[in-house]
Amino acid sequence: MKNRTLFILGMIFIVGCILFGGFLGIYIIGEETGGYMAIPMIVGTLLGVLITWLITKWSKRRNGNVPNFDERSIILMKRYLMIVLYVLLIGSGATLLILYSMGVYFIETGMLIVCLMTFYFIIGVGAFITKRL
Amino acid sequence: MKVINHIRDIRLEKGITQVKMAEDLQITRQTVNAIEKNKYNPSLELALKLIEYFNVPIEELFYLEKEENL
Numbered sequence: 001m002k003n004r005t006l007f008i009l010g011m012i013f014i015v016g017c018i019l020f021g022g023f024l025g026i027y028i029i030g031e032e033t034g035g036y037m038a039i040p041m042i043v044g045t046l047l048g049v050l051i052t053w054l055i056t057k058w059s060k061r062r063n064g065n066v067p068n069f070d071e072r073s074i075i076l077m078k079r080y081l082m083i084v085l086y087v088l089l090i091g092s093g094a095t096l097l098i099l100y101s102m103g104v105y106f107i108e109t110g111m112l113i114v115c116l117m118t119f120y121f122i123i124g125v126g127a128f129i130t131k132r133l
Numbered sequence: 134m135k136v137i138n139h140i141r142d143i144r145l146e147k148g149i150t151q152v153k154m155a156e157d158l159q160i161t162r163q164t165v166n167a168i169e170k171n172k173y174n175p176s177l178e179l180a181l182k183l184i185e186y187f188n189v190p191i192e193e194l195f196y197l198e199k200e201e202n203l
Contacts, residue, residue: 063162064152070160071176072167133163 011049018045073131080130084123135198141169143187143194158182 022041059068099107144154151169155162160179167173175183184191 064156066152066155066162067159068161070164071179072164072173073161 011052015045015049018048069131076130076133077127080126084126088119134200135171136174136195137171137198138168138195140183140187140194143189144169147187154186158186 019042022045023038026037026041144151151162151165155165158165158179164173164175168175180191180195184194187194
């Protein structure tokens with residue numbers, strides 16, 4: 001029961017963050033240009049939750065009462081996140097130095113947002129693969 | 134020195150599947166597989182659970198691989 005409550009609270013938090021981020025994005029780019037994005041964003045988020053819930057149910061029916069995470073998954077995830085931390089720290093530092101030496105003195109914030117979004121996506125996919133190992 | 138285990142043999146002897154074992158011990162099937170292939174050493178807590186689950190003495194389940202120069 002405790003795990004179920006934690007799962008529901010976690011899902012509410014994640015969905016809240018997705019919606020908040022989406023609305024923040026719409027607010028930043030402006031109501032006129034981004035206004036039409038609100039409905040696809042909400043529908044997409046809800047569809048995502050529904051698909052995740054259906055996959056969880058299917059997985060439970062297929063594998064029985066086997067947990068998704070255990071001590072080994074946590075150890076693997078710790079190692080993965082440690083590698084990600086150092087790759088990001090050293091990699092971004094090196095990239096900045098290379099860019100500066102190449103004569104790039106200014107970076108557009110929009111480009112940084114796109115860069116971070118790519119990082120989040122790659123880290124997320126990596127975490128998913130690590131969990132499956 | 135590497136830790137070797139006989140979990141696979143004992144499990145098969147008792148006719149238990151990996152999924153059933155994972156369900157009973159509340160671990161993932163991948164962990165069962167990794168332990169059986171000696172790729173992962175379980176924590177002391179899980180090792181004690183395994184001993185209790187199979188009802189065998191610890192030395193029958195886990196032992197240290199003997200090095201030739203010892």
